[in-house]
Amino acid sequence: MASLLKEQPSMSTLLAAYASLSAMAMLIRTILNEMIPKPVQKYIKSKLSDLISNYLSSNFTFIIEERWQAVYNETFRAIEVYLPTRIGPSTDKLLLGSNDHNNPTAPPKRNIPSDCKIIDEFEGITLEWTLHVRESDKYYIPDKKCYHLTCKKRVREMVEQRYFPHIVKMAQTILSKREKLNIYTYNQDRCRWESAVFKHPARFETLAMEPELKQFIMEDLDSFAARKDFFKNVGRAWKRGYLLFGPPGTGKSSLVAAIANYMSYNVYDLQFQSVRNDADLRRILISTTNRSILLIEDIDCSTKISQDHAKVKDDREKEGEDGKLGRTSPVDSGATLSGLLNFIDGLWSSCGNERIIIFTTNHKEKLDPALLRPGRMDVHIPMGYCTPAGFRKLATTYLGIKDDKLFGSIDDLIKNIEVTPAEVAQQLMVRSDDPKAALQCFTEFLNMKKVKVGEDVIQKEEPKDENEKDDGKQSRKHDESESGSIYLT
Template identity: 70%
Template structure:
């Protein structure tokens, strides 16, 4: 050992060697800087770094952003659903909450917060997930969100071919088992959809509609779900458009809720006030999920581009002046009718499957014909005033009775008075005693009938007065004309 120690160079010798090597390295570096162009130096440095990484770093990272091209990244969505189920002792944080105001005791829901790390095992592989969210500088650009999945380089191909399809399938199974539905609204500030639990009690059984119409809608929905291959064979996007039109209070929103409950589809309620331009509209609509309902309510009030372009400009301006100011300017002028139609029935309509698009309006005559044609609004459903059949459904729902001797009087009044199902339901809710509620409804209908008759009498009297005034005006004009003619005759005679 002593002999070995004696053979080792001294510290001063090592220091001198180090100084010589450093000086030589600095000299070579200076020569390279002078002789080799900067781009070439960067290229050499990059290749050297890659070479070192290949031999000394065995990890590989997949980056999964929330958007892929112009649509939502389906792998990102699958990870959002799957990863909360894999939270274990090794996880350092977890986002929890509940968005069900109807049931405060409902089980909490899990989500992944930024900078959270989750470890998952799959077929002998140890996989490490992390979630990141980067805030953008522009307020109208959404935050950049992405997952990072780290694995061994030798497992890269296995992750792509087996693991990603696995988590996609598990996520879809989880979504299919969800008992509750969600209603989503678009948050312009955060540039993303926000959801809440949707628990509307409306069903086709409770709707105050004609039985034939309800059956027609259910049959149409059933046919839509079962005709996936038909849509593919004819080269059309798998979607269905409905237009619900009629006076306010006739049950348009209740029908939407009934369709959602019947189909078990989530609802995306789009308010055009939150849309800035066509590009923003495309991004918003392509971020909706499959098997969902896109709802655009009161489209005649939400946007000027939906109006009938065939009407004279003066008539359109007169109609706009009759509406409230906020509705008239709610739609961003940068959004065009073609931008909306392109998603409903254009090339962008193919970005998604099994979607139902529902428009509602109180004034169908104000809509542009381009919005009304088949392929955009395939089914037009008139939601009219309450009929005797609708009243019987309401009486069964609210009072628990299917017949009464007062029904005949109510039927006669409903045939002569325009009253909405909402107004009838409001009267039936006055009392739980059927006799009291029915008599109150009869009194309400008689009051409305008398008011209508009074208005008609006033209109008739007004019309008579206007006719009389016009008649008197013509008489006066005739007399003035005759006097003028007589004066002219006298002047001619004197001359």
Template identity: 65%
Template sequence: MVPKRVQDYMFSILSDSFSRYFSPNFTFIIEERWQAVDNETFRAVEAYLPTRVGPATDSLLIGSNDPHNLEQSIPVDCKIIDKFEGMELEWSLRSTEAKKYFHRERRYFRLKCKKSDRERIMKSYFTYIADIAKTIISKRENLYINTYDQEAGIWDSTVFKHPATFDTLAMEPKLKQEIIKDLNAFVERRDFFQGVGRAWKRGYLLYGPPGTGKSSLVAAIANYLRYNIYDLQLQSARSDADLRRILTSTTNRSILLVEDIDCSTKASRDRTRIKDEQEEDSEDEQTHKLSSSDPGVTLSGLLNFIDGLWSSCGDERIIIFTTNHKEKLDPALLRPGRMDVHVYMGYCTPAGFRKLADAYLGINDHCLFATIENLLEDASVTPAEVAQHLMKSDQPQAILESFVEFLKTKKNETEEGK
């Protein structure tokens, strides 16, 4: 006589009560997102569990960019049994369908244990996982470069295999050592940043003519620190709120890269210059700007993104801006605390040429080196131009003779330009 829906409801109440009071098990849930940012505990478990794959594991996700070097990961619904201090723990990765206001599935880990082990797991086990994961991440073989997909609202990643290192960079040795010293100090001074009340981040501005090695320096920093790169085009952000959401979806121990910031958005440009440019805009361009539905990123939003409250949503991050025209940037962006280190990437120097000659030709000295170094003092030649010329042949004598003629031509062009 009891309706079926009432029966189901009563059964669910009794089932929940029974499991709550009589079941010996307890379940931890670790979701991918935590309080509007990436859940670092989820990332730690994601790095840790592939090292605990054993005979009891019922499925495994494998793949590789190199068929001779397979990598493994945890697929959805895979179960892994781990043992820690006499406890037997069951892990599984689950996924739920995305709701209409989410752009992708929501993943979470389930950890099933005995109720009596709950406190030990909270105090010891998760700390143990965090320490192991930190070691794994610091020694990871693959780095990733991420590009923001505006339509899907997620970061798309691909393996980053740029060969640039500080050993291969064609830049002044003194400047190179200063950058390395600054990076080491940043990584090792977490307590210092907390003690002085500053977010654990560092801002770099790389500026100079095109082809002077700004992108190569970014790659060298990533390879040196073993940090993933998030390559952000500011046009991808429709508004300041959108920019904040993009920022909070990046992970710790990463580089946030904004290339050619003077071209990315007018919010970064000197406000006096923008006013002059707007007066020169055509009527059609002005109409297009007024009809745009996306307000875009404002200067205040960009500043808050660099050193405001939202910039503290994460630890151990490096923000790198590159530009060919530092003078076009608004002075507010250049103040200490926003872009902490300004690195000028200039034309090729004698020291830079010797590094390139060693890399491309395999020689450390030659009778033409003195002539070339004297010409480099007066000719404006980028490291990219030097590298392009040196890689034309594997005959050092012929290449250097041709390069001398090239430098003489560039010197004449420079003098005529002046």
């Protein structure tokens, strides 16, 4: 035993050997760093890491990022819809909140916070989900989000081929049965859409419109929703465009809300004037989801900016040449009409399916002709002044009556006076607790409006001859006939 102890190396010998090996390792490392290029080093390290993980780990991880190349990842969106339904007792934390201002006492919605683990079961296989969020250093660049799905390597193929399609189908089912809709507005500073609960009471049953017009719109919407294969076969994007035109107060916004409720589509309300440029517009539009409505109100104001854009740019360049403060910035140059039309029926129109695009305007005659060409806006719907049928619908809605002895005189007045459905609704709401008094007050309102219209006519210059009178009558007849027409392009 004593001889064996004597043969063992001393502590100083061991330290000296360790120091020699460390120096040798550092020397070899320095030589390799100098001789082997960095890309080759990274390649070797990655291969070694993969080799070690293959032998030591039996798990595999799928990574699903929020964006896929130039557009939003539809798989990511399906997971966002599906995963909150899989929250269970094993979930360690939750994100709760509510954006329903109409019902503040309702239970808050569930969502998945960063680094929260969700366990899901599929065909006897246990799957683990985790949301990862990488915060951006710049406020105008959105945070990067991605989901990690961890499973056993042996079931990787089955998860990819059967589990992910299962998630997409479940997400579609959930969206088709959703009871609450959202309305989105684009936050330019944070570069993302922000939502609020959309609970507008407008329905086709309550709209003060001609029954034939309402029936036409509903049938057109039903036909659009059921013709996915048709659009594919004819080589067109699965979209439908509506142009609503008419004076203010004729129910354009109410019709948009009725369409959203009828189709169960979310609404993306885009303020076109605030878009920086065409690239920004394209990014905003392709970030909208399927089964949604893109709404651009007062498009005549937006297109005016587009038409004047080239002139403003030339003026700025001329000011720069003259030595004045003429600066052109691509950030505030504004989006153009061509950029919008490219999304409607150009090459970028294929980015998304089952979408409805609605433009509203008070002055159709001010629109650029390019917007009115066939294929741009499929249906042109005039929103005119209130008609006797529209009045009766409003009387039923606000007063709860379907007939009265005053209806005949009111019908005669409405046929000869331009009164909007908004004006009628406002008058009926004042005395809605007493239908008789409300109808009497409304009749007085129409008579006063008729007197005022007569006074305005007298103040106008009389036509010089009978020919001008006839021309004026023909023009008015033409306007009246056009206001009741539906244009299909």
